[in-house]
Structures are given as structure tokens and as C-alpha cells.
Amino acid sequence: MKKKVILYRDIPAQERQRLDDQFDVTFFDGMNESNKDAFVIALSETEGLIGSNSTSMPPTLLDLAPRLQAASTISVGTDKFDLTYLSQRGIPLMHTPGVLNETTADTLFTLIMCTARRAIELSNMVREGRWTSNIGESLYGTDVHGKTLGIIGMGRIGYAIAKRGHFGFDMKIQYSNRHRKPDAEQDLNATFMDMEELLKTSDFVCVMTPLTSQTERLIGAKEFAMMKKSAIFINGSRGKVIDEAALVEALSNGTIRAAGLDVFEVEPLPASSPLCKLDNAVLFPHIGSATTETRLKMITCAVDNLINALNGDISQNCANKEQLNR
Ligand SMILES: NC(=O)C1=CN([C@@H]2O[C@H](COP(=O)(O)OP(=O)(O)OC[C@H]3O[C@@H](n4cnc5c(N)ncnc54)[C@H](OP(=O)(O)O)[C@@H]3O)[C@@H](O)[C@H]2O)C=CC1
């Protein structure tokens, strides 16, 4: 008999077919009030889960899935699951590291360029008919090339961002991380330092850690106050890694120059957020990996991951392999 799987995000037909060939698949278009009862009934029988990072899978929900053997998220971030809980239950969480590094780094570099050159603000000025003369000094941007780029979280994506800064823009690279990264030091001439020093000396501060109990609110009022007044802050990790209210304050009162954000405490970001009123905030709707090519690679990877995991192979792409009690 085929194993039962819940798919909670729409995926292309050819990838759906690969799941159908192996499993008895129940599809839900996300999880919401209207389908929650049916979702819970399906959970009671399911052996596998696959879906996107926009749906939370807390222990209270997964307690309703007593037969669960593996979960596969179409993301590299694993914060919508409780890894400790899954590990205690012996359930592997599969994710999609690697395939999205370059695309996500492109997005983060777009944020760097847009904030530094005030691209969105000035584009809006043109569209709205407010370009009536030379823009004048008050609307000048700041250079990116030759500046200092500080990366907090020099992992796969952090490295890809630093690579763009080093080779493309002649930037000086510095980073803080739990462990030193010899590749970044050798290839990109990156300097390892503690976070405080990085905050004080970087022109661009880019956060690319995962969201964990150690990184939650890693950057708040104290950290913004340490940054240069001319600093530009970029967050591509998760919204909860920063104190968003403190960022609004820092942007409003000139503690830092500008911020480029792809992630927010609450997503989708409500239009009533004070961030939406700030010209010096560039706001993207969590599109780090959102290109046609890369999203397809992530889906293919996640489907492979679930097939492998439900067939007993978690050698590739298992986020909690070391913690699993197997
Ligand atoms: N905006 C978007 O669309 C996207 C966002 N993301 C986010 O980016 C995150 C990173 O992805 P990826 O680069 O693949 O992950 P990696 O695991 O390769 O990199 C994360 C890095 O963060 C470091 N780190 C972890 N905890 C801390 C800490 N407490 N202090 C300092 N550094 C820390 C790790 O250090 P060490 O090596 O020492 O453990 C590692 O180098 C994802 O978890 C996700 O949240 C990812 C993809 C797209």
C-alpha cells in the first residue's frame, strides 16, 4: 500500500506526478480556517508532509499526526517547525539548502543597491510626476563599490552575497559567525570579528543567520545604536531576528541611514506597518528565492527529499540528522 502524504502547497504538474507515483497524496492549498478540519483529519493518517515555508507546523498540530515519518519543507529555513520536537519523535525534517544560494544573494544585493541608490524612492518620484528638475544633493545616494560589507551569518547565502561584494564591487568583507569560515577568508579576503566590532565598522550590515532561539532579536536598539549613522542595514534572514520596532525608531530618528528588508516579523507585512511610511526603507515581499528557475529547483529538491526520506534515506538535506534519535 502507498504511504499517505499531505501536500500543502500547489506544485507543478510534473512534480505532483512524481509524488502521486509513489504516494497517496492529499492536497491542501495551504492551511486556513476553511480547510483546517479536513487538514486535521488528514493529519491523523499521514506518514509524510510536504509544503511551503509560509505555513507553520507547531508541535500542537503535529501531535495530531501520530504516524508521521518525515516532513519536507520547500525552503532552506526550518523555523516553521520545532526541530527539537521532531527529533524527539524521530522524524526527519528535510529542506532545500544550496539550490537557492545564488538567487537569494542576487535579491539581497538588489536590496543593497536599491537602498544605497534610493532606487525605489526616486523611481516613485518619476512615476508620480514629481521629477521636475535635477534631483539635487538632498536626494543623492551613497556608493556601494569600495565600501565595507559586514555579514552576520556567513553561511551558504552569506558567502554568496560576500562573493558579489568582493568580486563585483571591490568591497571589504568582514563577518561574524559562530565558527570561522576559512573559505571566505581565503577566497574573499574576509575578516572574522565579533558582532559588536562588525556593527561599529561596517557601511552595510547584512543579516543572514537562521532564526533560532539564539538569533531571535539578535539586532535591537542597542545594536542599531552601535552602527554608523551612515550605515545601511539589510535583513534577508527572518523578521524575528531583529526588533522591528527598534528598527523603525532607528530609521525615523536617523540612527542609521536606511534599511532593505525581505523578511518581517509578520508576513505578509500589513500596509499599516510604520515601515511602509518610511522612504528610507526598501521593502520586498519575501522574494529571496522567488525566480521561476530557483523555485522549481527547490520544489524538485523537496520532492526528492520526501521520496528519499520515506524510503529510509536521509543522507542528503536532513536538517535534524545529527539530533535524530534513530
Ligand atoms: N529571504 C529569503 O527568501 C531567504 C531567507 N533565508 C534565510 O537565510 C537563512 C540562512 O540560510 P543559509 O545560508 O542556507 O544557511 P547556513 O546554515 O548555510 O548559514 C547560516 C549561517 O548563520 C550562522 N549562525 C547561526 N547561528 C548564529 C548565531 N547565533 N550567531 C552568528 N551566526 C550564526 C551559521 O554559523 P555556523 O556555520 O557557525 O553554524 C551559518 O554560517 C535561512 O535559515 C533562512 O532563514 C534563506 C533563503 C531565502
Ligand SMILES: O=CC(=O)O
Ligand atoms: O525563506 C526562504 C527559505 O528558503 O528559507
